[in-house]
Amino acid sequence: MQQKNYSQKKINRMKKELKVIGKPIPKQDANIRVTGKAIYGHDIVLPGMLYGAILRTEHPSAIIESIDVSEAKKFPGVICVITADDVDVNNIGYKRDHPILKKGEANCTRDEIAAVAAETKEIALQALKLIKVKYKIRKGVYDAFDALKESAPQINKFISGKFENKNIAEKFHYEHGNLEEEKKKSQHIVTRRFTLPRMTHACMATSNITASYNNVDRKLLLYSSTQVPFLYQRDMAHALKMNPSDIRVIQPVIGGGFGSKLDMHPFEPICALLSIKTGKPVQIIYSREEEFIASPIRQPMVIDLTAGVDKHGNFTFREINIVKDNGAYTSWGATTPFVIMQAFSSLYKLKACRFNAMAVYTNNVFAGSFRGYGNPQATFALERVIDLLADELGMDKAEIRLLNANEKGEVTGQGLLYDTCGHKECLETVISKSHYGKKSLANKDSRHKRGIGLASMLHVGGGAKIYRSDGCGTTLKIDPYGYCTIITGSNEIGQGSETVLAMIASEELGIDLKKIKVINTDTDVKPWDVGVHASRTSFVAGNSLLGAIKILKEKLNRKTAELLKTSHPDFEYSENKIISLKSNESIALDKVVREMHFSQPNELAIASYFYEPSSKFQDKDFKGNVSGTYAFASQAITVEVDTYTGNVKVLDVYVAQDVGKVLNPLLLGGQIEGGILQGVGYALTEELLMHEGRILNPNFHNYKMLTASDTPEIHFYPIETNDKEGPYGAKGVGEAPLIPTAAAIANAVCNALDLEFLELPITPEKVLFAIAEKKRTDKMHSL
Amino acid sequence: MKEQLKNNKTKMEVLHEISFTLNEKKVSCKIKASTVLLDLIRDFFELKGTKPGCNEGECGACTVLVNGAPVNSCLFLAVNANGKNITTIEGLTNSDGSLHPVQESLVQHGAVQCGFCTSGMAMSIKALMNQYENSQHVPGEIRSEFPTRDEIKKYLEGNLCRCTGYVKIVDAAEKLFAKED
Numbered sequence: 001m002q003q004k005n006y007s008q009k010k011i012n013r014m015k016k017e018l019k020v021i022g023k024p025i026p027k028q029d030a031n032i033r034v035t036g037k038a039i040y041g042h043d044i045v046l047p048g049m050l051y052g053a054i055l056r057t058e059h060p061s062a063i064i065e066s067i068d069v070s071e072a073k074k075f076p077g078v079i080c081v082i083t084a085d086d087v088d089v090n091n092i093g094y095k096r097d098h099p100i101l102k103k104g105e106a107n108c109t110r111d112e113i114a115a116v117a118a119e120t121k122e123i124a125l126q127a128l129k130l131i132k133v134k135y136k137i138r139k140g141v142y143d144a145f146d147a148l149k150e151s152a153p154q155i156n157k158f159i160s161g162k163f164e165n166k167n168i169a170e171k172f173h174y175e176h177g178n179l180e181e182e183k184k185k186s187q188h189i190v191t192r193r194f195t196l197p198r199m200t201h202a203c204m205a206t207s208n209i210t211a212s213y214n215n216v217d218r219k220l221l222l223y224s225s226t227q228v229p230f231l232y233q234r235d236m237a238h239a240l241k242m243n244p245s246d247i248r249v250i251q252p253v254i255g256g257g258f259g260s261k262l263d264m265h266p267f268e269p270i271c272a273l274l275s276i277k278t279g280k281p282v283q284i285i286y287s288r289e290e291e292f293i294a295s296p297i298r299q300p301m302v303i304d305l306t307a308g309v310d311k312h313g314n315f316t317f318r319e320i321n322i323v324k325d326n327g328a329y330t331s332w333g334a335t336t337p338f339v340i341m342q343a344f345s346s347l348y349k350l351k352a353c354r355f356n357a358m359a360v361y362t363n364n365v366f367a368g369s370f371r372g373y374g375n376p377q378a379t380f381a382l383e384r385v386i387d388l389l390a391d392e393l394g395m396d397k398a399e400i401r402l403l404n405a406n407e408k409g410e411v412t413g414q415g416l417l418y419d420t421c422g423h424k425e426c427l428e429t430v431i432s433k434s435h436y437g438k439k440s441l442a443n444k445d446s447r448h449k450r451g452i453g454l455a456s457m458l459h460v461g462g463g464a465k466i467y468r469s470d471g472c473g474t475t476l477k478i479d480p481y482g483y484c485t486i487i488t489g490s491n492e493i494g495q496g497s498e499t500v501l502a503m504i505a506s507e508e509l510g511i512d513l514k515k516i517k518v519i520n521t522d523t524d525v526k527p528w529d530v531g532v533h534a535s536r537t538s539f540v541a542g543n544s545l546l547g548a549i550k551i552l553k554e555k556l557n558r559k560t561a562e563l564l565k566t567s568h569p570d571f572e573y574s575e576n577k578i579i580s581l582k583s584n585e586s587i588a589l590d591k592v593v594r595e596m597h598f599s600q601p602n603e604l605a606i607a608s609y610f611y612e613p614s615s616k617f618q619d620k621d622f623k624g625n626v627s628g629t630y631a632f633a634s635q636a637i638t639v640e641v642d643t644y645t646g647n648v649k650v651l652d653v654y655v656a657q658d659v660g661k662v663l664n665p666l667l668l669g670g671q672i673e674g675g676i677l678q679g680v681g682y683a684l685t686e687e688l689l690m691h692e693g694r695i696l697n698p699n700f701h702n703y704k705m706l707t708a709s710d711t712p713e714i715h716f717y718p719i720e721t722n723d724k725e726g727p728y729g730a731k732g733v734g735e736a737p738l739i740p741t742a743a744a745i746a747n748a749v750c751n752a753l754d755l756e757f758l759e760l761p762i763t764p765e766k767v768l769f770a771i772a773e774k775k776r777t778d779k780m781h782s783l
Numbered sequence: 784m785k786e787q788l789k790n791n792k793t794k795m796e797v798l799h800e801i802s803f804t805l806n807e808k809k810v811s812c813k814i815k816a817s818t819v820l821l822d823l824i825r826d827f828f829e830l831k832g833t834k835p836g837c838n839e840g841e842c843g844a845c846t847v848l849v850n851g852a853p854v855n856s857c858l859f860l861a862v863n864a865n866g867k868n869i870t871t872i873e874g875l876t877n878s879d880g881s882l883h884p885v886q887e888s889l890v891q892h893g894a895v896q897c898g899f900c901t902s903g904m905a906m907s908i909k910a911l912m913n914q915y916e917n918s919q920h921v922p923g924e925i926r927s928e929f930p931t932r933d934e935i936k937k938y939l940e941g942n943l944c945r946c947t948g949y950v951k952i953v954d955a956a957e958k959l960f961a962k963e964d
Contacts, residue, residue: 030890031882033898034905036832036872043831204836204844204899204945255834255899256945288837494897494946666893666951673948674896700841700943708936708949 019574020507021728024666028499028513029492038253041208041225046281049210050079050117052274053124054267054284055131056294057106057113060693061140061363064104064133069114071130077123080278081131083114087273092239092264095169097158098329098366100239100266100273106135107155107363108328109693110294112266117274117282140363140693141167144302144325147360155328155361167361169326172337174622176345176413177352182317186308188392194305194381195759198688199298199681201370202705205255206291207265211272212281220247220272225254227261227493228531229523231467232268239269240276249523257493258678259369260296262533263331267294292698296368297688299333299359300325303381305344309389313400315350318382322357327366334359334367336374338466339459341622343378346412347458348386348404353413363693369533371675375459375739376682380760383455383743387750397454397747398431406458406632408721415623418630420721422658426634427456429656429717434636441638441752450651451752452638455743461660461731462628462723463536463613471612472540473527476505476548478556478605480597482576482590484511487519489529490541495734496667497537501545503664504727508549510573511589527608535732538663539628540613542727547609555605556589559596563587614725629723631731633657635676637712637744641752643771646764648749650680650712653741657716660723660731672716672737679741681706684761801865806830806874814861821845821856823864824871832872832902836943843942846903846910847871851917853910855941872902875909884959885909892955896946904942908956911938915960929960 032038057064069081084103092098102111114131118124141147141155147167154166163171183189210223220242226232229249237244254261267284274282286294301324308316320341326334337357345353390400406412406423430436434452441450463470475487484505492498502516520526529541557571560578568582579586593605613628636654641647653676662668685704689696697703722729746757755770802811805828812827821838824830824847833856836844840858847856848870875883882890885908895901915929930938935956936949944952 024893026890026893027895030893030895030898031886033895034882034886034889034901035876035880036830036834036902038898039831040834040899042835202945204842204897204943205834206836254897256897258945288839288841496896670893670896670947670951673950674946675948677948678945699839700837701839705943705945707941707943708939708953709933711936711949711953714948714950 018507018728020503020513022662023664025499025503025513025664026666027496028502033253040205040253040255041210041223042205042285044210044223044252044283046210046212049281049283050119050274050278051121051124052115052117052271052282052284053121053128054112054270055114055128057102057109057111058133059106059135059137060109061138062106063136063138064102064106064113065136066134067114068132071132072116072127075123075127075130077119078116078127079119080117080274081114081127082273082277088241089269089273090239090241091158092235092266092269093330094332095159095330097156098266100269108365109695110365112270115270115274117278142362142364142692144323144360144362147362155363168358169330169361170334170359172341172357172622173355174341174345174414175354177317179317179319179352179354182352183308185310186316187311188389189306189308190385190388190392191306192385192388192758194303194384196301196303196377196380197760198300198690199370199686200292200688200703201256201258201260201295202703203256203258203260206286206288207267207295208285209268209271210281210283211275213272213275213279215279218246220276222247222249222272223252224249224268225251225261226264227254227257227491228533229491230528231531232264233523235264236269236272240272251491251521254493257532258371259373259533262369263296288700289698292688292703293695296331296333297365298370299336299367299374299377301377303377305381305385307385307389309393313393313395313403315348315404317352318344318350320344320355324357324359325364325367326359326361327364328361329366330359331366331368333369336369340374340378342414342416343375343382343458345414346416347382347406347456348401349406349410350413364690365695371678372735372739375457375735376679376742379455379457379739380743380746383740384746387747396437398436401427401454401456415625416630417625419725420629420660420723421632422719422721423456423632425719426632426656426658429719430454430634430636430654433715433717434638434652434654436636447642447644449641449643449752450638451641451748451750452636453744453747453751454634454636455740455747456632456634457736457739459631459736459739460534460627461539461631462725463540463615464534464627465613465615465617467530469612470530470536470540470615471610472529472544473608473610474541474544474548475527475606475608476545476552478552478589478593480590480594482511482588482593483515483517484509485517485519486545487526488541488545489527490537491520491532493532495537495671496664497541499667500538500663501541504542504545505549508546508573511576527610535631535734535736538730539726539732540611542730544609544611546727547611548607551609552605552607555596555603555607556592559592560587563592563595628725629660629731631658631733631736633736633740635740635744637741637748639745639748639752641749641767646767648684648762648767650745652713652715654715655717655737656719657733657736658719658721658731659733660726661720661729662718663728663730668718668733669716671733673714675735675737676714676741677706677711679738680710680712680745682738682760683742683745685763687761799862801862803864803866804868806870816862818861819857820847820859820861820864823861824856830871830873834899834902836899843907844900844903846906846942848906848910851910851913853907872905875905885912888955888959889952892951892958894947894951894955900942900944904939904944904952907939907942908959911935911956912959932957
């Protein structure tokens with residue numbers, strides 16, 4: 001009996017052995033990209049296509065007294081010129097506070113005044129110069145705190161006074177626990193103000209759209225690089241006063257997303273309007289300068305954080321007040337406090353939290369969403385303060401983190417349920433691998449100072465229920481030749497979702513990867529999905545596909561049982577065959593499909609499934625289990641600071657991340673490394689500089705994106721916690737790698753120099769200034 | 784571009800006739816003096832694999848080889864291509880559609896994410912290979928037979944990538960030289 005049990009277990013284990021999942025399989029769509037055959041938005045040419053260009057305001061804050069387009073209209077090759085007066089449209093943005101074309105006043109350097117469609121791009125750009133606009137320049141408001149003053153003018157006129165101040169666009173309040181009580185219990189309390197910069201996505205492909213309106217059947221076809229095609233379709237329909245189903249969104253290959261394509265931006269409905277007016281296809285492609293000026297950014301914000309710790313080192317409370325510079329219009333970026341408050345309320349065990357955040361209108365450029373969705377900002381402030389609390393206590397910085405680390409089974413004050421939690425293991429891993437506290441970080445000489453910093457992060461790992469559904473649909477088909485087509489609601493924006501889905505189908509159906517096709521670019525074809533955000537695609541689309549596979553297998557099993565004349569329902573799918581586990585007889589998968597199609601009762605080898613994660617809506621107090629699961633990560637980073645030049649060199653990044661389960665180590669590594677380098681940029685070099693509403697560095701020369709030479713040594717340790725909700729146990733991974741990077745680097749630089757930095761990026765100027773300042777105060781103390 | 788050329792003719796603008804080798808084929812065309820190589824390749828010859836990333840010589844997405852050396856085609860006046868040998872990403876791919884070792888290595892190492900920088904990156908790596916292959920024939924030159932990892936990184940500084948963090952791109956390049964050796 002025991003013997004039998006043992007062998008049964010062995011069989012079960014063998015059955016569970018994964019053949020495809022967990023293998024370093026290259027991206028299935030890499031070949032077309034590496035040969036230049038992939039068609040991006042920039043490569044689309046349609047018959048009779050016109051080229052669109054947009055005239056933006058000359059002044060960030062001005063009254064528009066008149067717009068004269070008569071000369072532009074007369075210019076040879078110009079087909080159409082539009083201003084706000086020529087179109088009947090609705091405002092866009094989630095607050096509907098953003099006119100597509102501006103009328104009467106300009107409030108931001110991006111403001112679209114007029115648009116031209118012409119036979120060539122050169123003619124369109126020439127024509128813009130012939131448009132005469134009379135401005136009456138106003139004094140703008142370029143600081144969120146100034147905008148909150150009584151004397152400040154109302155910047156956005158489209159939002160009704162929902163809040164106590166006319167320039168507040170959005171507010172969030174959250175709290176748990178007894179804050180006053182916990183304050184009393186605290187041995188040490190630290191208060192700091194942190195200032196976070198504007199960072200831009202700088203996708204390698206600039207923003208682009210090709211719109212083709214068919215004025216015979218009155219349907220609009222859009223080739224768009226949106227990362228949320230179904231929300232986009234609905235937003236576009238609202239903007240243009242059309243029926244959403246008359247708008248078909250096709251996504252060409254997308255040259256980078258990172259959150260920039262979550263909002264619909266004015267240039268997109270403008271392009272559609274030019275196509276509607278002319279009856280011809282129209283294409284708008286941003287120049288790199290336009291991309292820097294007119295594409296979204298990571299929210300700049302000021303975070304006031306007060307946090308306490310008891311005498312044993314347990315975190316007691318956190319009190320947070322955040323003022324975000326919303327810019328002139330509201331985008332999804334205004335909702336980042338959803339995520340920011342999770343970091344503050346639920347990263348490390350915490351007894352009490354009070355959180356207030358507001359987004360304030362200014363005449364600056366408006367922010368959008370960016371990988372991490374507010375979390376890198378929050379984590380920077382929080383992890384910096386944890387170091388300071390440890391210093392106050394005289395406690396080791398690793399020890400205080402381990403003591404307070406989140407645990408499996410924990411329900412946080414905000415109601416997040418950690419069914420699986422690798423936080424402690426992540427911390428222990430990076431502490432041991434980096435030889436934290438053991439390896440003496442010997443300085444090379446008195447000029448070069450070395451330091452090490454720690455930081456962790458918490459992020460949603462199983463989608464985020466912020467829309468009515470966080471679901472994804474799949475239709476799965478096997479054809480009579482044994483090829484499989486996955487029609488998924490999810491999108492590929494370079495992250496590798498197509499490959500992961502193909503791997504899942506290959507694993508479960510025993511079909512060669514080469515015989516699996518993924519269809520995911522057409523709203524007329526694919527089932528509904530929210531879109532690429534919240535690190536959700538592998539989790540949600542993977543589960544959706546697994547659901548469809550289960551249904552399809554039931555159909556295939558029935559036919560196979562009939563063909564093999566067996567009543568035993570246990571089959572294995574392997575090497576394009578279906579094998580009876582009882583008799584070991586097998587039949588080719590394509591033959592089963594043909595028999596399904598061509599013999600009674602004649603059915604298709606097709607199945608559809610809609611997956612909705614188990615997560616819940618948060619209540620009005622922002623409490624509830626908002627994600628299917630949660631991802632954790634820790635990073636230990638070593639730096640070397642050149643005290644003569646102020647340059648910070650990142651040496652080693654030790655990163656441990658709770659990924660649930662590694663689905664593909666090659667793709668996972670790519671997400672980790674890419675995320676970390678974006679985090680290094682956020683920490684040290686990247687800032688979109690603004691002066692009175694204008695962007696000062698709209699090019700790669702002056703906006704310092706990192707190069708191959710700036711890449712540190714990255715040591716990655718995946719932590720597998722096998723979450724029961726995830727496909728094969730996997731959690732979302734995309735955003736997590738960059739979230740703690742800037743925080744860990746800041747802690748390392750502070751450690752190296754025995755100094756404090758409260759602002760990002762930590763540029764050489766700031767380093768030199770801080771060193772000089774310290775020398776000055778040290779001297780004063782010694783006097 | 785073809786339309787533009789027509790327009791230009793009617794305006795009697797001076798056009799320059801140039802002949803050069805494009806991906807091992809002899810070609811000729813008439814162009815304005817101000818036309819850059821990037822536009823000529825993409826719009827006139829309709830080879831869309833070369834990508835316009837910034838049009839100001841900062842990002843390297845448009846890198847092509849001119850007589851085997853890498854140039855930002857967005858800054859290279861097309862008239863200067865006259866008599867030269869130009870290779871684009873389409874020319875790197877073997878004529879039967881199979882991948883060049885540079886492309887194969889990038890794919891196998893997971894160095895391709897969104898792919899917009901990839902054409903330029905592949906051409907730069909090919910250029911580095913050319914440099915080392917050629918250098919072997921220079922007698923007396925003190926140089927190792929393949930570049931170090933840091934030298935590869937330095938060489939690829941002119942090619943920006945936002946997705947990968949460069950690690951896998953440098954891995955892919957490094958492996959190529961190791962294999963060659």
